Amino acid sequence: MRFPDAASIAVHNIRHNPGRTLLTVLIVTVVSGLVMFLMALGLSFHDNLTRASLVYFNDHGANYALRPLDPAYGGTGELSREEYEVYRANAEKYPDARGDDLASGSIDAALTLRSADGGSASPAWSYALRDLAGKSFASVPADVVFYEGRVWTPADSASRNLFLSRTLTQYVEKQTGHTLHAGEEVCLCGIGEVRRYTVAGIFSCGDEAACILGIDEFFSLAEDPGFSIRVDLIEMKLRPVDAAYDFNSLYDHMRALTKATNAGLTQPDTFLEDYPELRPFYDLFGGSAARFTCDFADAMSVLNILSSIVVAVFFLLALAVLLLSVSSVANSVVISVDKNRKFFGMLKAVGLDAKGTRAIVYIELLLIVFVGVILGMGILFALTPLLSAIIASLFSYLLGSISSFTNSAIAYVTRVTLPFWVPLATIAFFLLLTMLFSRGSIQKIATQDVMATLSEVE
Amino acid sequence: MIELKHVDKIYGKGEGAVHALKDVSLTIRDGTFTAILGKSGSGKSTLMNIIGGLDSPTSGEVWSAGKLLGKLSKNELAAYRNKTTGFVFQSFYLEPTFTVLDNVAMPLIIAGMKRKEREEKAADILEKLGLGDKIKKRAGELSGGQKQRVSIARALVHGPSLILADEPTGNLDSKNGREVMELLTAVAEEGRSVVLVTHNREDAKCAEDVILLADGVATTRGRILEDEVF
Ligand SMILES: Nc1ncnc2c1ncn2[C@@H]1O[C@H](COP(=O)(O)OP(=O)(O)O)[C@@H](O)[C@H]1O
Ligand SMILES: [Mg+2]
Numbered sequence: 222m223r224f225p226d227a228a229s230i231a232v233h234n235i236r237h238n239p240g241r242t243l244l245t246v247l248i249v250t251v252v253s254g255l256v257m258f259l260m261a262l263g264l265s266f267h268d269n270l271t272r273a274s275l276v277y278f279n280d281h282g283a284n285y286a287l288r289p290l291d292p293a294y295g296g297t298g299e300l301s302r303e304e305y306e307v308y309r310a311n312a313e314k315y316p317d318a319r320g321d322d323l324a325s326g327s328i329d330a331a332l333t334l335r336s337a338d339g340g341s342a343s344p345a346w347s348y349a350l351r352d353l354a355g356k357s358f359a360s361v362p363a364d365v366v367f368y369e370g371r372v373w374t375p376a377d378s379a380s381r382n383l384f385l386s387r388t389l390t391q392y393v394e395k396q397t398g399h400t401l402h403a404g405e406e407v408c409l410c411g412i413g414e415v416r417r418y419t420v421a422g423i424f425s426c427g428d429e430a431a432c433i434l435g436i437d438e439f440f441s442l443a444e445d446p447g448f449s450i451r452v453d454l455i456e457m458k459l460r461p462v463d464a465a466y467d468f469n470s471l472y473d474h475m476r477a478l479t480k481a482t483n484a485g486l487t488q489p490d491t492f493l494e495d496y497p498e499l500r501p502f503y504d505l506f507g508g509s510a511a512r513f514t515c516d517f518a519d520a521m522s523v524l525n526i527l528s529s530i531v532v533a534v535f536f537l538l539a540l541a542v543l544l545l546s547v548s549s550v551a552n553s554v555v556i557s558v559d560k561n562r563k564f565f566g567m568l569k570a571v572g573l574d575a576k577g578t579r580a581i582v583y584i585e586l587l588l589i590v591f592v593g594v595i596l597g598m599g600i601l602f603a604l605t606p607l608l609s610a611i612i613a614s615l616f617s618y619l620l621g622s623i624s625s626f627t628n629s630a631i632a633y634v635t636r637v638t639l640p641f642w643v644p645l646a647t648i649a650f651f652l653l654l655t656m657l658f659s660r661g662s663i664q665k666i667a668t669q670d671v672m673a674t675l676s677e678v679e
Numbered sequence: 680m681i682e683l684k685h686v687d688k689i690y691g692k693g694e695g696a697v698h699a700l701k702d703v704s705l706t707i708r709d710g711t712f713t714a715i716l717g718k719s720g721s722g723k724s725t726l727m728n729i730i731g732g733l734d735s736p737t738s739g740e741v742w743s744a745g746k747l748l749g750k751l752s753k754n755e756l757a758a759y760r761n762k763t764t765g766f767v768f769q770s771f772y773l774e775p776t777f778t779v780l781d782n783v784a785m786p787l788i789i790a791g792m793k794r795k796e797r798e799e800k801a802a803d804i805l806e807k808l809g810l811g812d813k814i815k816k817r818a819g820e821l822s823g824g825q826k827q828r829v830s831i832a833r834a835l836v837h838g839p840s841l842i843l844a845d846e847p848t849g850n851l852d853s854k855n856g857r858e859v860m861e862l863l864t865a866v867a868e869e870g871r872s873v874v875l876v877t878h879n880r881e882d883a884k885c886a887e888d889v890i891l892l893a894d895g896v897a898t899t900r901g902r903i904l905e906d907e908v909f
Contacts, residue, residue, distance in 0.1 A: 226788045233776065567772040570733060571786040571833065572761020574754045668753050671733040671760070 222577045230568075231584035234561045241560070242589065245553040249593025252546040253647050254600030256539040258608065260647075261601065261639045263535025265612050267528040268638040273616065543650055550651070551658030554586055558666055565666060566675035575667035582663050583656065590651045598644055609637050681707040681730055681841070681872070686739030688725050688895075699725040700736070701895040707874060707888070709840075712867035714875045714883040717892030723876040724845055726892065730874065731764050731843045732756045744840065761790055765834030767844035771826045775819025779810065779829050782818045786837040804832045808862065824855030831862055842866055845876045860885055 235242050405420045487495040558565070565578060613635045666674060688700040699722040707713050707730075715723045728734040729741055732748055741748040744763055751759060760766075765786075773782045780801050781788070787797035805814055808828050813821065818829060827847055834842050844863060848856035864885050867873040875886060883889055884903050891898045 222789050223791050223793075226791075233774075237776075563772070564774060567774065568785065568789065569757070570731075570760060570766050570768075570772065572757050572789045574757035574761075576754070577757075577789060670735055672728050673734075675733075 222573070222580065224580075227577065227580045228584050231581050231588060234557065234564070234581065234585055235588060237564075238557050238560050241553055241557055245550055245557075245589050246593045246596065248546055248550055248553075249590055249651065250596040250600060252542060253594040253597030253644075253651065254604070256543050256647055256650075257594075257597060257601045257639075257643050258604055259535045259539040259542070260643050261608055261637065262611065263532040263539075264640065264643070265608065265636070265638045266535070266615070267532045269612060269616055269635050270528040270531075272636070273619075273633050540650075543647075543654060547651070547654040547658055550590075551655045554582065554589070554655060554659045555662040557585065558582055558663065562666070562674060566671055569671045569674055575664075578667035579663060582659075582667075586655055586659070587652060590648055590655065594644055594648045594651065597647070601639070605637060609635070612637060680709050680742070681874075682740075682742040683730070684740040684742075686726075686729065686736045686741060688722070688729065688734075689737045699895050700729070700897075703739070703895070703897045705890055705897055705899050707872060707890075709872055710867075710870045711888055712864065712873045712875070712886045713888040713890065714877060714886035715890045715892055716877060716880065716883045719878055721892045722895040723878070723892050726890075726897070727843050727845055727874060727876045731766060731841075732759050733766075761786055762837065763839055763841055765837070765839040765842045767827070767830050767834050767842065767847045769846035769849040771830045771850075773818040773826055773830060773833075775817060777818055778814070779805065779816050779818055779821070780814045782829055783832045783836050785833060790837065801832070801836055804836050805829070808832050823851050824858065827851060827855070827859050828862065831859070831866075835866065840871055842871055842873045843876075844873065846878070847875070848877070848879065848882060856882075 401420050403420055493500060565573070565581075569578070616633070616635045683703050683705050686700055686703040687698070690697040690699055703726065715726055717723050725734065729736050730743065732743075732751075735749065743759070746759070748756065748759070766772075774785075780798060783805060784792075784797045784801040787800060792800075802811070802814055805811055808831065810825065810828055810832065813825060813829075818826065821829065827850070831844075831847070834844075842863070847859050847863070851859060860882055863873050863875060875882065877883055880903065884905065887902055889900050889903055891900060
């Protein structure tokens with residue numbers, strides 16, 4: 222039998238039994254709506270957890286690559302998994318590359334430009350500065366020149382590496398009440414790095430302020446084996462230099478400590494005894510706040526595992542709902558076959574074989590499940606506000622305990638995810654399971670004698 | 680040629696078991712009109728269903744077109760019904776919501792024939808049976824006599840060598856019944872084997888060979904003569 226003929230016979234069978242069909246479609250609709258809701262919940266949780274963690278790292282200054290994603294810097298405000306992977310891949314391929322460049326699609330071009338103009342050529346910066354160029358500037362030092370939307374600095378300038386930050390000004394203000402101004406020094410202790418900046422200029426951009434920072438000193442902890450000690454030691458903090466501590470003194474101590482660690486003179490758990498002069502810094506940076514003790518990649522994988530578990534739980538829930546409903550859908554298919562018993566008997570009498578019988582029944586099933594799931598998508602879309610609300614409140618609860626999100630200038634906005642494969646997978650699962658459940662009865666009618674089909678009690 | 684060897688059919692088990700056919704051995708010659716004659720409940724339908732591959736015997740062998748039906752797989756048996764046999768039922772078994780054309784074309788649809796070709800064939804045969812103007816009608820809208828002619832068309836459309844008709848006149852008035860019998864006689868004259876199941880002695884007179892069935896026991900005899908009393 223040809224497919225269109227089998228399909229039109231299947232449609233005929235469905236129409237023969239409108240009440241039952243409607244009921245079955247309704248079950249599929251409600252259940253698939255619920256199943257897709259649960260899947261969307263799991264996936265959204267995963268997606269938001271990943272994005273929130275990236276925002277967290279971004280905010281901590283450990284990953285400048287994420288800055289171009291901030292709409293304030295000309296980015297889209299979204300970081301997809303793919304973009305993140307690009308960043309990771311670039312980071313491995315170009316160990317010397319830093320910051321925004323890693324997120325660039327054409328990292329070679331970005332690196333060439335940077336070495337040519339002194340470190341300010343990242344595309345993201347260019348976009349940000351192009352946007353800012355038309356705005357009002359509180360002050361701009363003479364050695365910073367805007368040209369064709371890009372920052373140019375003399376190669377011999379003390380502010381060789383320029384870094385544009387909006388979050389920094391806001392963060393400092395929030396943490397200390399101090400408003401940054403041009404010429405001031407700022408220290409940024411990140412995970413794996415310590416920098417001292419000079420504020421080159423402050424721009425007002427509407428209500429918000431952004432500053433250009435020249436990096437005067439850069440000390441990368443990641444480059445030496447003492448790294449783990451210092452990650453333990455220093456919780457990421459951002460302070461005006463003169464507000465809390467002496468950057469130069471910290472910097473010297475760090476150097477000494479690194480050397481000592483490299484020479485095997487001290488251990489992570491004994492360095493405070495060996496170097497008691499580090500105690501004030503330890504208390505300042507590591508004493509109070511919750512500490513961040515693993516590096517970026519580790520943290521990501523932990524979060525990935527965590528959210529994968531959550532996704533798995535929601536998917537299992539979805540599967541359970543599916544399994545519960547499948548028996549009733551399968552049942553109703555079997556009943557529908559039974560109602561059309563005489564018709565099947567006639568078809569078999571004129572030569573319909575087992576394969577043809579199964580084809581007709583399974584096409585019936587496919588149509589019912591397909592229509593049901595499509596309608597279920599309607600339910601899902603109707604429930605989207607609820608989904609957003611759940612995700613939003615879940616994350617405001619989860620992130621509420623993390624100071625970065627409560628204190629930080631970066632607001633985290635949750636988002637709902639529903640990939641196209643979710644309805645497809647739902648259809649596939651529904652089909653597979655109902656086929657499995659109704660297989661016995663369908664096989665029976667497909668293979669029994671014609672007379673048995675015709676004479677069996679309805 | 681169709682040959683049955685020691686065929687038994689028992690419905691059910693134990694106390695309620697019905698022995699519908701008892702050690703039936705018989706031969707149906709190719710190209711002849713054969714009638715299976717017997718009272719209601721004598722096992723006629725059972726016998727015919729077994730010959731047509733609609734049912735299987737409890738024991739014994741059924742040979743048709745050189746094949747032992749009991750040895751065929753389910754699919755081969757379906758192909759046998761689809762290619763070699765044509766059925767006419769007392770209660771028609773037409774699908775009332777399908778058009779006359781689709782009902783007649785059903786064996787060809789199942790065989791996977793293209794729409795144009797099968798519709799031509801079905802229309803041809805309907806034309807021959809005088810139903811050319813009913814092609815587009817739904818089968819449910821026809822009268823009993825028309826329905827039976829449609830089901831004969833369906834039994835002929837794929838050119839089978841064996842036509843099996845189970846009480847085809849049972850639900851018809853005498854005029855329509857006579858027409859159907861004439862049709863079947865004409866089919867037999869084309870050289871096909873026609874097996875007619877009937878409890879009506881008059882109808883059986885059309886047949887060259889007659890199988891008498893009583894309580895599941897079969898005896899074969901020749902044509903029933905016009906004025907014969909038995
Ligand atoms: N599916 C069945 N289950 C049980 N008994 C049956 C079945 N079909 C027929 N019979 C019995 O077998 C006997 C022969 O039936 P059948 O072949 O239909 O006779 P006929 O066609 O001559 O009226 C009857 O006693 C009938 O009740
Ligand atoms: Mg009968």
